[in-house]
Amino acid sequence: MNTPAPSATAVPASRWALVAGTVVVLTAIVSVLLVAFAWPSARSSVHDVPIAVAGPPTAVAQIRTALEQRLPGGFEITAVHDTAAAEQLISNRQVYGAIDLSSGTPQVIVASAASTAVAQTLQAMATGLSQAGGTSTPIAVRDLAALPADDPRGAGLAAGALPLVMGGLLAAVLLTRLVHGTIRRVTGALSFAVTGGMAVAAILQYWLGSLSGSYPANAGAIGLAIAATSLTVLGLESLLGYAGIGIGAVVMMLVGNPLSGTATAPEMLPGWSGAFGQLLPPGAGGRLLRSTAFFDGGGATHAVIVLAAWVALGAVLCLVGTLRSAGGGHDSNAGVNRQPVMNR
Known part of the structure; x- marks a missing residue:
């Protein structure tokens, strides 16, 4: 009776050390992927976001103090004289929005197309400033560069x-x-x-x-x-x-x-x-x-x-x-x- 010869293509089982090493490498890879994609989102916050404040120097100083108290280090403020200057900075993408105190009626100008997250922060800030001013009338918010109606969240x-x-x-x-x-x-x-x-x-x-x-x-x-x-x-x-x-x-x-x-x-x-x-x-x-x-x-x-x-x-x-x-x-x-x- 003839005994069949072992297959020439048979591959010996891998050593357990190789299995363990592969598991370690895969664990490291998935950890790096998680850190790469989750860390920026998990640690995202408002800091040094450039905005403009339009108005007299005294009013600008008051807003600067109020913002620093609410969000320390949150904003990098550029002082301008009027609404047109603030809008120009937004259009040139030098700032994300503006608090306008130059026209008598305070307003907050946002640009949701530049960043919906920053625009939402400025809108919330407008509500906070209104309450701090002791008035029930909300500060008007105007979107200078809105996202398309078909995709309002971007x-x-x-x-x-x-x-x-x-x-x-x-x-x-x-x-x-x-x-x-x-x-x-x-x-x-x-x-x-x-x-x-x-x-x-x-x-x-x-x-x-x-x-x-x-x-x-x-x-x-x-x-x-x-x-x-x-x-x-x-x-x-x-x-x-x-x-x-x-x-x-x-x-x-x-x-x-x-x-x-x-x-x-x-x-x-x-x-x-x-x-x-x-x-x-x-x-x-x-x-x-x-x-x-x-x-x-x-x-x-x-x-x-x-x-x-x-x-x-x-x-x-x-x-x-x-x-x-x-x-x-x-x-x-x-x-x-x-x-x-x-x-x-």
Whole structure:
């Protein structure tokens, strides 16, 4: 009687040490994910939020004292003389709102399109100031830049931040896997930025009703954010191989997206995190889109510079990675056929 030979494909069971190590790694990963996404929201608060106060110096000083008593360190106040000056600061996105005491009848001016969270805080502050003044008449609240009627809470704009980051990452991964040639990959990333920007802007503006303003400007803002993400990750992959994609995903997804401040406001995030988030593509992209959609481009300069810098960085990284490959440098993607000619 013949005994069947053991299967050549049989794989021995893994060692228990490997199982334990895998569990430890997975636990660390889920902990990092929780901290990355939950910490900014859980520690969100009003601190150093820029607002304007319009009126005589004495009245401005009184408001400054009252706000400091109610929310210590909550607001960074800019004193102006009249309503027009306060509105100009709001339109230029230098402040989120204003308390106007210059026209006789006190009013609070908000811009819910800049941040619904800050607008709600200012509305509550108006009620508190009215009660502090010993009058039952509420202080009028005027929304200078309101969100669209179809999306009064800005849910579509806030929810759209993550797909933009994922779209840029997905573009880099697919172009790396499917397209050979640095110039072809960069061209594909830029082309996708155009078509993706047009598609996402159309969905947000014409279907969901989450955006106002100029459709071409909104599409351009979204496209620039996608280009900044995809080109940066492409450049990192060109220089570091698959490890570059991982680094790009961590920077954009685990750091940039939670610290973007798109759902609230950068100033409401804990410590330095909000300001840092505005230097990354998700934060700059969210600010740029709000500027084009609701403020006629006001306050967009910083965001455009940040995104353009990331696009340029990605292009430089692609060039450096290609030149290194052409010069016989180490290829971190073992087993992947890299052709060294840029226009291959």
